[in-house]
Amino acid sequence: MKLSRYAPQLALCMAVAAPFMASCASAQDLAKYGDQNMSKGPMEGNPIIPGLFADPSLAKFGDTYYLYCTTDGFGWNAGRWVVWKSKDFVHWSFSGESFPEINGQKNWAPGKPIFHLGRYWFPFTWMDNNYLAVGDKPEGPFHFANDRKQLTPSIDAELLKDDDGTVYLISGNVKPVIHRMKPDMSGVDGPPIATLDYNKGYVEGAFLLKRNGMYYAGAANLGYAEYRNIYAMSRSIAGPYTYPTDNIILEPIPSDNLWGTGHGQVLNIDGKDNWVMIYLRSRMGEKVDPFQGSGNVYRQIAAERFSFNNDGTIKPFKPTRSGIGLLAASTDTATNLAFGKTATASSSLPLYGAEKAVDGGFGTRWIVADTSQIVPTAEKEAGLWKWTTTRPADGWANPTYDDSGWTQGKSGFGTPDTPGAIVGTRWDTGDIWLRREFMLTEEDLKQDLRLRVHHDNEAEVYLNGIGAATLDNFDDQYQTIPMSEAARTGLKMGKNLIVVHCHQAGGGQYVDAGIVRSGAAWWKIDLGQTQQVARTEISFNYPTEITPYVLEWSTDDKTWQPYADHSDDALYESPKVDRKAVSARYFRVTFPQSVRSNIPAGLWEFKAFDK
The missing domain is CATH 2.60.120.260 (Galactose-binding domain-like)
Incomplete structure (x- = not known):
């Protein structure tokens, strides 16, 4: 879901304000939505990746999970697209761009790819209509299929490859429709074979799944703080679809400050009826990003397990802060020496202190307070x-x-x-x-x-x-x-x-x-004592953008030695991993500019490992 950024700013909640954006949120929003940069426990599993992302889709090819999503935080025109990968569902990373030709354009909602005709295909929304992308690898790079021929004149879409190899497409908002795709994937094959009418108000973000001969057509319902997920079901892909009385399967928990839990998509992770929903949740009322007005809510990606009742209906489930955790053996068993340690910074926005970057979760971040107007x-x-x-x-x-x-x-x-x-x-x-x-x-x-x-x-x-x-x-x-x-x-x-x-x-x-x-900024951590460090991992404020930085280490907080110099970095990747065996107590990340390309310096998480 793309929310309009054309809304007036609300009153500031603090006297301190960054020149790139009003700090934190209005007093009214804080009272209504709570602090959106706060964790309620150590090492929260949701969100599952750092940064602002939305409209997620999840696929598994071989032993690897692939996460596709809108790059949020850039207003109406999305940021560059990347594909996150993980073997265990906890340690995610990406390297390189996945769809360079649509960078900076009006695009969102990449659907879950299917492997078909020897290639990987997914629908996505570009310039308010749906198109088809294709690539030779699940991580891309992808490009427009069919010479940029429009797929459907609507937003949000997903493919389902049925047991007999037939491919179906669900797309649209308000009343999503289902099409059969042409065998060669050159477009939809005739008019819609089914139309969904959930009768619950606005819907979008439709998705399909099949289980035990039953077809499920899910969708995101309402929006903003009330964003949620609903579904319908049928024994035939063409319907008729029924709408269970209790068909709201995931919705916000205001008492836990968990808002806007919408635009989900599902995956059977192992073929053994173990299901996961990937969805977005909204950072309601937050005002710390370059394009963020009062109506432009930015989002993050979360995941939950879910299951079915004996009659085939989906058991409603709740959003959590803990998330799912490992779905395979951990790919990184090293100890994070930075977790919970003392952090300081050249400056910090109110509610976005330096300590937020060492709490072990991706729901909180440190952001510099550049008050230098x-x-x-x-x-x-x-x-x-x-x-x-x-x-x-x-x-x-x-x-x-x-x-x-x-x-x-x-x-x-x-x-x-x-x-x-x-x-x-x-x-x-x-x-x-x-x-x-x-x-x-x-x-x-x-x-x-x-x-x-x-x-x-x-x-x-x-x-x-x-x-x-x-x-x-x-x-x-x-x-x-x-x-x-x-x-x-x-x-x-x-x-x-x-x-x-x-x-x-x-x-x-x-x-x-x-x-x-536009001067330099820094963030620093005290590990408590001098100890062996073999590598560091940094998740920056905007992980899909280049963030020049210099990383140094020290034993006494006075004499600093170089650890890594990324002043001329040109590689899109996250996390940023630097490897060097040192005996250190302190690490300092220095940003040459506190605000670069209108983006404030910040960290979602800093980690230091013993191996």
């Missing part, structure tokens, strides 16, 4: 600007220009219905010009200074009369971007000037600008 945007505090909507005379960007006739107002400037806007002064005309003086210290000038801008539509930014950035189109959120070298060179100790012009071309409108430091 030199010229604050409205994200942190409304600033006073001179402004006019009347075209000024030439030279309006220069420090010597007389703006005494301009109006004074608080940032940001625009209309409140604009995505991501924090309006301090209403602006609803075609153009606006803004001027603001600010001070820089000698220490400020030594820092890596960046612009922090939200613009809708086109905008231009000047510093001391020198062009700093020309911004086309529009953004629906604040972005940290570089300034021109000339403008950076023109900054000076003492008084400086920032000037902005924004043009409205239609739809929403908003503009705000500031300057931030």
Whole structure:
């Protein structure tokens, strides 16, 4: 399920706020949903992987489990796709991209692959319609099948290969439909053979399974905090389908702060009637990621066992924090020396402290608190600007220009219905010009200074009369971007000037600008005593993105030695594994930039092993 990011921000819950996003959640959301970055016990098994992911599918080929999912956390356009692999269902990893040609596009919900005609096939949603992907290996790389021919004009789909080799497709929302696929997989074979009407409100994320001659058509129901999974059943793939009275098989537990337990999919793990459901759960009310507005809920992947009643109906089951655990012999029996030890950081968002990265679970994380706004945007505090909507005379960007006739107002400037806007002064005309003086210290000038801008539509930014950035189109959120070298060179100790012009071309409108430091950040752990360490594993905040870092070790927290240097890393993989035998008490992860490509530095988990 993809949830709209076009919603106004809620009030901040803390006085401290990161320039890349308001910290944690509003007081109302905390009261309603609870702390979404909190574990209730050590080494929780759910979520099963680090990072923000949704719409999962699970397959097993040979002795390996393969996990496919939407890469969440990037708003409407999903992040790069990867395939997670595990032999034991606890130790998951990926290496490389699985479907490069759809990166950064409007895509989600990869269905469970089937092996058919000597290849691996799965449906997925791209640009609001379903298409078919194909690859030679279960981990990819995959590409569009059938020359990008549309599969069905709807969202969310899954394949089922029946006992006789016939392949069926279930797809769509509201009332999902089932098609027979053509033998060569070139498309659906005629009109739908069945239509599902669960009569429980909105549905999506449909899936199929077959057990003991019975077909089950499952789906995700409702959405957001109430997201849940339901099903129907039939002795024929073509129906008619019946809808058991108790057909809600998995739903949230508000008392345990477990929300939005929807978009599931199932797998018989061994052919012996042992079943697993993989599903998403929502981090309701959280506000710490780049594209996250109040309505854009980000998700993680969890799993549970389930079973059937004697009459073939599915026994309802509950989401848990413990999860499933091992489904095979553990592939890693080494001791995690970092678990539960003392961790510190250069800074931390409220509720996202350094200790969250050593609690043994993937439901919590540390996130840096970058409070280094030199010229604050409205994200942190409304600033006073001179402004006019009347075209000024030439030279309006220069420090010597007389703006005494301009109006004074608080940032940001625009209309409140604009995505991501924090309006301090209403602006609803075609153009606006803004001027603001600010001070820089000698220490400020030594820092890596960046612009922090939200613009809708086109905008231009000047510093001391020198062009700093020309911004086309529009953004629906604040972005940290570089300034021109000339403008950076023109900054000076003492008084400086920032000037902005924004043009409205239609739809929403908003503009705000500031300057931030983009300095280094660090996270450190004390193992309690000097001991032998053979390797480390790090799960970064956004595991599908490149995170440059340097890892060091020390025995006294004063003299540091290099352990691994990933400053120029270019490999998409998680976890990041570094191997070197040392006797160490301390490890320190240093990020060259606390915010990179608008993503804050952070860790889901840091592990150190004795072998």
